[in-house]
Amino acid sequence: xxxxxxxxxxxxxxxxxxxxxxxxxxxxxxxxxxxxxxxxxxxxxxxxxxxxxxxxxxxxxxxxxxxxxxxxxxxxxxxxxxxxxxxxxxxxxxxxxxxxxxxxxxxxxxxxxxxxxxxxxxxxxxxxxxxxxxxxxxxxxxxxxxxxxxxxxxxxxxxxxxxxxxxxxxxxxxxxxxxxxxxxxxxxxxxxxxxxxxxxxxxxxxxxxxxxxxxxxxxxxxxxxxxxxxxxxxxxxxxxxxxxxxxxxxxxxxxxxxxxxxxxxxxxxxxxxxxxxxxxxxxxxxxxxxxxxxxxxxxxxxxxxxxx
Ligand code: C5P
Numbered sequence: 001x002x003x004x005x006x007x008x009x010x011x012x013x014x015x016x017x018x019x020x021x022x023x024x025x026x027x028x029x030x031x032x033x034x035x036x037x038x039x040x041x042x043x044x045x046x047x048x049x050x051x052x053x054x055x056x057x058x059x060x061x062x063x064x065x066x067x068x069x070x071x072x073x074x075x076x077x078x079x080x081x082x083x084x085x086x087x088x089x090x091x092x093x094x095x096x097x098x099x100x101x102x103x104x105x106x107x108x109x110x111x112x113x114x115x116x117x118x119x120x121x122x123x124x125x126x127x128x129x130x131x132x133x134x135x136x137x138x139x140x141x142x143x144x145x146x147x148x149x150x151x152x153x154x155x156x157x158x159x160x161x162x163x164x165x166x167x168x169x170x171x172x173x174x175x176x177x178x179x180x181x182x183x184x185x186x187x188x189x190x191x192x193x194x195x196x197x198x199x200x201x202x203x204x205x206x207x208x209x210x211x212x213x214x215x216x217x218x219x220x221x222x223x224x225x226x227x228x229x230x231x232x233x234x235x236x237x238x239x240x241x242x243x244x245x246x247x248x249x250x251x252x253x254x255x256x257x258x259x260x261x262x263x264x265x266x267x268x269x270x271x272x273x274x275x276x277x278x279x280x281x282x283x284x285x286x287x288x289x290x291x292x293x294x295x296x297x298x299x300x301x302x303x304x305x306x307x308x
Contacts, residue, residue, distance in 0.1 A: 005307050007049045008121045012114035012146045012302035013039035014099030014295075015106045016172065016260045016267040018223070021205035022190060022230040030141070030157045031187060034205040036164065039149040040172060040295035042098040044107060045305070046074065046114035048122045051092040054078050059094070063291060064101030066108070073108045077115040077139055084135060085125045100176045100291070104261030106142040113146035117302045149301025151215060153207070167218035170297045173268040173276040174260070175249065175283055177241045178290035186262040189234035224256035224269050235263035242266065245288050252282040
C-alpha cells in the first residue's frame with residue numbers, strides 16, 4: 001500500500017447549523033440531534049507532504065490559538081488512519097485556517113476531514129468515502145459533514161446525513177464576538193436548563209419542515225423564520241456578550257441571526273454582501289464583535305485541490 005504521490009492538498013469547509021434541535025442523551029453521553037448543516041466557503045486547507053515522521057504546522061487568517069500537541073484533530077486523524085490501516089508512514093502536515101477557531105463552525109472537524117482525505121491519497125490507503133466518514137465520526141460529530149459538504153440533514157448524533165436540495169446561494173455574515181465556549185459545557189448547561197423546565201427531551205427531535213421548503217424554494221424570508229438553535233439559550237447564559245450581537249444584528253436590518261452550533265460565532269442571514277458589510281460596520285462600531293467575515297453557502301465538502 002504505497003503511492004507515488006509526494007504532496008496532496010485538500011480543503012474542507014466550515015459549517016453553520018440552520019436548525020439544531022437537541023434531544024435525549026444516549027448511553028455514550030451524546031445527545032440525539034435533528035440538525036440542518038450548511039457548509040460555507042470558508043475553508044481549512046491541509047497540505048500533506050511525504051515525510052518520515054508525523055509533524056504539524058498551522059497558519060491562520062483568523063485570530064485564536066489551538067493546541068499543536070496530540071490533542072490536535074489533525075494529528076488525531078493521522079494517528080487514527082495509521083492505526084486503522086496498520087501503517088508506519090509519516091507526513092509533514094500543514095493547516096491553513098479560515099474558519100473561526102473554537103467558534104461553533106466546525107473548523108477542527110474540517111481539519112480532521114481534510115487530513116483523512118489527504119492522507120488517504122498520500123498513503124494510498126484506498127478507503128472508500130463511507131469508510132472515511134465512519135473514521136471521521138470517531139473524531140467528532142461534525143467531521144462526516146465536513147467531508148460531505150453542501151446542505152444536509154443530520155440525525156443520530158449528527159453523523160447520519162442526507163443531502164438537502166437547495167436553490168440559489170445564501171449570504172452569511174459571521175460575527176465573532178471573542179471569548180471561548182466549550183461544546184461539552186454548552187450541552188451540559190442545555191441539560192440543566194431542560195431539567196429545570198421539567199419537560200423531558202424528545203427521543204428523536206424533529207425539524208421544522210418549512211425550513212426544507214425555504215431551502216428548496218430559495219425563500220430567504222421563510223429561511224429567516226425557521227432558523228433555530230436549541231443550544232442558543234445555554235450559549236447566551238455562558239457568554240454574556242452573545243445575545244447583544246444577535247439583537248443588534250437584527251436591529252441593523254438582518255433577516256435573522258442565530259448562534260452557530262455551540263457558539264460563540266453568530267451567523268447573520270443577509271440579502272447580499274453589501275448588507276453584510278453595513279451590519280458588520282454597525283457591530284464593529286459598537287464594539288460588540290472582534291471579527292466579521294462574509295461567507296456564502298452551500299459549499300462543497302472536502303476536496304482534493306492539488307496532488308503531485
Ligand atoms: O463530537 P464533538 O467532539 O464535536 O463533541 C464535543 C462534545 O459535545 C461531546 O463530548 C459532547 O459532550 C457534546 N455533544 C453531545 N451530543 C452530540 C454532539 C456533541 O452531547 N450529538
